Amino acid sequence: MSGRPRxxxxxxxxxxxxxxxxxxxxxSLRLRRGSFHALLGENGAGKSTLVKCxxxxxxxxxxxxxxxxxxQSIDNPHEAHRLGIGMVYQHFTLIPNMSxxxxxxxxxxxxxxxxxxxxxxxxxxxxxxxxxxxxPLDAAINSLSAGEKQKVEILKQLTLDCRILILxxxxxxxxxxxxxxxxxxxxxxTRETDLSVLIITHKFREVMHYADEVTVLRKGRAAGTxxxxxxxxxxxxxxxxxxxxxxxxxxxxxxxVREQVLDLERLTVLDDNGEPAVRGLSLSVAGGEIVGIAGxxxxxxxELVQALCxxxxxxxxxxxxxxxxxxxxxxxxxxxxxxxxxxxxLRNACxxxxxxxxxxxLREFDRAPYARCGGWLNRAAIGARAAALxxxxxxxxxxxxxxxxxxxxxxxxxxxxxxxxxxxVSVLIVANPCFGLDFAAVAEVRExxxxxxxxxxxxxxxxxxxxxxLELADRLLxxxxxxxxxxxxxxxxxxxxxxxxxxxx
Amino acid sequence: xxxxxxxxxxxxALVVSLLLFGVFVALAGHNPLQVxxxxxxxxxxSWFSWQNTLVRASPLMLTAMCTALPAxxxxxxxxxxxxxxxxxxxxxxxGIGLNGVFAPVAxxxxxxxxxxxxGGLWVAAVGALRxxxxxxxxxxxxxxxxxxxxILNFLVIGPLRDPASLNKPASVPIGSDNMIGNIAxxxxxxxxxxxxxxxxxxxxxxxxxTMGFAMDVIGGNPRAAYLAGLPVGxxxxxxxxxxxxxxxxxxxxxxxxxxxxxxxxxxxxYGYAGILVAFLARHNPLAIIPVALLLGGxxxxxxxxxxxxxxxxxxxxxxxGIIFLVILASESLYGRTPLSQRPGVTR
Ligand SMILES: Nc1ncnc2c1ncn2[C@@H]1O[C@H](COP(=O)(O)OP(=O)(O)OP(=O)(O)O)[C@@H](O)[C@H]1O
Ligand SMILES: [Mg+2]
Numbered sequence: 042m043s044g045r046p047r048x049x050x051x052x053x054x055x056x057x058x059x060x061x062x063x064x065x066x067x068x069s070l071r072l073r074r075g076s077f078h079a080l081l082g083e084n085g086a087g088k089s090t091l092v093k094c095x096x097x098x099x100x101x102x103x104x105x106x107x108x109x110x111x112x113q114s115i116d117n118p119h120e121a122h123r124l125g126i127g128m129v130y131q132h133f134t135l136i137p138n139m140s141x142x143x144x145x146x147x148x149x150x151x152x153x154x155x156x157x158x159x160x161x162x163x164x165x166x167x168x169x170x171x172x173x174x175x176x177p178l179d180a181a182i183n184s185l186s187a188g189e190k191q192k193v194e195i196l197k198q199l200t201l202d203c204r205i206l207i208l209x210x211x212x213x214x215x216x217x218x219x220x221x222x223x224x225x226x227x228x229x230x231t232r233e234t235d236l237s238v239l240i241i242t243h244k245f246r247e248v249m250h251y252a253d254e255v256t257v258l259r260k261g262r263a264a265g266t267x268x269x270x271x272x273x274x275x276x277x278x279x280x281x282x283x284x285x286x287x288x289x290x291x292x293x294x295x296x297x298v299r300e301q302v303l304d305l306e307r308l309t310v311l312d313d314n315g316e317p318a319v320r321g322l323s324l325s326v327a328g329g330e331i332v333g334i335a336g337x338x339x340x341x342x343x344e345l346v347q348a349l350c351x352x353x354x355x356x357x358x359x360x361x362x363x364x365x366x367x368x369x370x371x372x373x374x375x376x377x378x379x380x381x382x383x384x385x386x387l388r389n390a391c392x393x394x395x396x397x398x399x400x401x402x403l404r405e406f407d408r409a410p411y412a413r414c415g416g417w418l419n420r421a422a423i424g425a426r427a428a429a430l431x432x433x434x435x436x437x438x439x440x441x442x443x444x445x446x447x448x449x450x451x452x453x454x455x456x457x458x459x460x461x462x463x464x465x466v467s468v469l470i471v472a473n474p475c476f477g478l479d480f481a482a483v484a485e486v487r488e489x490x491x492x493x494x495x496x497x498x499x500x501x502x503x504x505x506x507x508x509x510x511l512e513l514a515d516r517l518l519x520x521x522x523x524x525x526x527x528x529x530x531x532x533x534x535x536x537x538x539x540x541x542x543x544x545x546x
Numbered sequence: 547x548x549x550x551x552x553x554x555x556x557x558x559a560l561v562v563s564l565l566l567f568g569v570f571v572a573l574a575g576h577n578p579l580q581v582x583x584x585x586x587x588x589x590x591x592s593w594f595s596w597q598n599t600l601v602r603a604s605p606l607m608l609t610a611m612c613t614a615l616p617a618x619x620x621x622x623x624x625x626x627x628x629x630x631x632x633x634x635x636x637x638x639x640x641g642i643g644l645n646g647v648f649a650p651v652a653x654x655x656x657x658x659x660x661x662x663x664x665g666g667l668w669v670a671a672v673g674a675l676r677x678x679x680x681x682x683x684x685x686x687x688x689x690x691x692x693x694x695x696x697i698l699n700f701l702v703i704g705p706l707r708d709p710a711s712l713n714k715p716a717s718v719p720i721g722s723d724n725m726i727g728n729i730a731x732x733x734x735x736x737x738x739x740x741x742x743x744x745x746x747x748x749x750x751x752x753x754x755x756t757m758g759f760a761m762d763v764i765g766g767n768p769r770a771a772y773l774a775g776l777p778v779g780x781x782x783x784x785x786x787x788x789x790x791x792x793x794x795x796x797x798x799x800x801x802x803x804x805x806x807x808x809x810x811x812x813x814x815x816y817g818y819a820g821i822l823v824a825f826l827a828r829h830n831p832l833a834i835i836p837v838a839l840l841l842g843g844x845x846x847x848x849x850x851x852x853x854x855x856x857x858x859x860x861x862x863x864x865x866x867g868i869i870f871l872v873i874l875a876s877e878s879l880y881g882r883t884p885l886s887q888r889p890g891v892t893r
Contacts, residue, residue: 372775388769390770
């Protein structure tokens with residue numbers, strides 16, 4: 042036993058500074074060999090930064106890494122691969138129109154100039170037979186569900202013979218069932234082989250079910266490491282925040298509903314290939330109610346939200362806001378106080394290279410006092426408003442002049458909330474607002490959506506998280522195949538029935 | 547600190563280009579150091595060479611805008627040459643047609659307007675094709691160049707040809723009264739003022755106006771622009787229109803300040819060199835001024851290289867080409883240098 046190192050990976054006193062910002066401050070982490078280790082922390086706590094240091098994307102300002110108890114300097118991702126460290130990112134990195142086998146082969150470093158596909162596929166099959174996941178090798182990536190894609194991403198790392206697997210929020214795109222399957226299999230592998238896993242997640246359920254140990258980061262420092270057996274979700278939450286979490290339940294108030302705030306009439310929207318993704322969908326949302334649309338992703342929800350937000354042309358049918366035809370021009374958006382929180386806000390609602398202040402000004406920059414004398418920017422006013430909003434919505438770090446692309450995921454969402462929900466809101470379109478947010482941020486976002494409703498906004502909430510819809514919505518609709526196929530209220534909801542309709546039966 | 551990156555990367559690229567050019571010169575059997583020195587002398591060594599440089603820099607400032615402004619809304623337009631030619635054509639037609647009809651000031655003003663309108667519409671068409679029909683703007687603007695040049699050649703050989711122009715076909719002159727003169731006693735024409743004015747005005751528009759802000763949003767993420775309800779199509783076309791109008795003025799200068807008539811010489815490659823200027827200046831209208839001076843200087847030194855080193859005139863074009871390649875290659879460095887690891891103010 043003496044030759045077998047106990048720890049697959051150790052980080053000793055890792056610090057990482059971005060200029061004056063201390064993203065990590067003397068963090069130590071020990072990943073026991075063959076263990077399943079969770080990394081928890083609030084948005085912006087430095088989790089991604091830590092794993093990026095391990096992968097050689099960032100150089101730590103201080104500290105060392107030990108792999109198998111040998112000190113190693115990891116200067117770039119290649120070096121990390123060579124040391125047997127593989128990482129699965131939050132976003133898919135597969136080539137959509139190639140097959141699973143092609144994707145797996147192409148991931149190999151040092152490919153020969155001419156690829157012998159037959160031999161490669163044979164070798165791949167042999168390797169896969171020993172691994173717990175089964176995926177159809179010939180299927181094209183874009184025909185796979187999110188869960189299957191995630192499996193391919195993980196297989197990609199495993200076929201590269203990695204012994205340390207790092208997963209950055211691997212389950213945020215998966216349904217709970219898919220997440221259970223993927224995590225269960227990986228967990229089994231850590232038992233059977235000497236694979237060690239470091240997983241970032243915001244879901245306590247996953248930590249409690251699958252992890253052996255958990256390390257909590259708080260504001261760039263290690264708040265502690267414990268075994269999962271010896272802790273509870275409440276204790277972990279306390280560790281993350283540094284105090285006892287105060288629950289702020291979203292309170293639904295009785296409000297007078299206003300009819301005809303948002304009406305969709307036989308709306309048809311085409312997808313990127315020109316096929317109808319939304320098929321003759323009719324729906325109306327009254328002021329003071331939240332209508333939730335549930336469904337398995339890929340059933341037209343994305344196209345619907347894009348069309349409502351003005352990012353995609355409406356193929357046929359029409360959209361009315363407060364009984365007037367709505368085409369998402371700037372003037373109409375303003376007159377009707379129309380607001381959107383699309384999913385992946387950095388990609389869909391922000392300009393990553395522009396500053397936080399500029400992004401916060403996106404809706405208002407051409408109006409007084411931010412614009413003067415018919416078209417000149419008043420940057421001082423823009424900056425002052427940004428500072429106020431940053432303070433009110435606690436965006437961190439509070440630096441208006443920082444490019445928004447450098448914020449952590451949760452803080453980007455806060456900044457977008459600040460922009461969309463400050464001021465009057467009559468219509469609010471929301472899509473998957475809590476992807477990748479920590480529990481405190483989730484509560485905060487839901488609270489803000491609820492309070493927009495309580496103030497009379499018509500809210501359309503499109504979410505893949507059924508629990509979220511059951512918590513927030515006044516009415517629940519199920520979308521499948523581009524149509525609304527079922528309607529119920531959360532109070533009367535029958536989960537089996539909803540599930541059947543989601544599956545398209 | 548991030549402010550440094552857009553400065554240091556192009557500077558480093560310039561140094562690398564000069565080194566590569568040195569290798570080329572050495573292979574051609576010359577001493578690179580002496581050649582560097584001659585380039586310096588030919589560009590900035592004396593008042594005489596400064597004047598040469600300034601004359602070449604002014605059209606570059608204008609043509610660079612034709613790439614820089616569309617780039618701000620995310621389009622890579624290389625149609626400056628076409629806009630120059632169209633602008634020259636429009637100016638020449640107005641100048642010839644109105645010669646003696648109106649006072650010279652009015653004729654010059656009308657030539658300017660015509661060149662701006664035609665150059666602007668020419669490139670606006672590229673933007674419209676891109677926005678409404680999805681035609682790749684880089685390819686269409688390149689093809690538009692060929693069309694413009696073909697029209698020019700057709701006109702100067704055919705309908706517009708002055709029978710008196712024997713060895714080199716050209717139109718009749720626009721009249722010496724209608725020419726734009728030189729600044730004071732120098733040999734630098736007033737086009738320099740046009741170029742500087744265009745750079746400063748467009749810089750203000752880009753940095754300080756709501757329109758410039760909206761354009762940056764479109765260039766940075768069109769999805770966010772649609773979300774905010776910005777008139778994306780209109781702004782894309784407007785950016786192309788303004789860029790084309792600036793390049794059109796460069797064409798007008800070729801006619802009204804340099805040649806005095808329309809000939810195939812108006813198509814002198816300023817449009818293409820403008821692309822390089824825009825990329826070196828990172829599409830910032832203010833940075834275009836010094837970069838245009840630098841490139842103007844390099845082009846001005848061609849004559850001296852020929853005289854003192856017996857190197858062909860086109861040698862400076864080799865240098866220009868090397869710079870372009872290195873600049874394009876260096877684009878991938880942004881955000882990856884140690885400098886970009888610090889948060890802080892951008893732009
Ligand atoms: N390239 C960068 N430049 C400057 N600051 C950065 C950079 N990357 C991250 N940061 C900052 O470092 C801090 C930690 O960010 P990190 O992305 O590691 O958070 P996280 O714990 O992964 O959060 P989330 O759960 O939201 O993904 C944040 O304050 C973020 O703004
Ligand atoms: Mg993260």
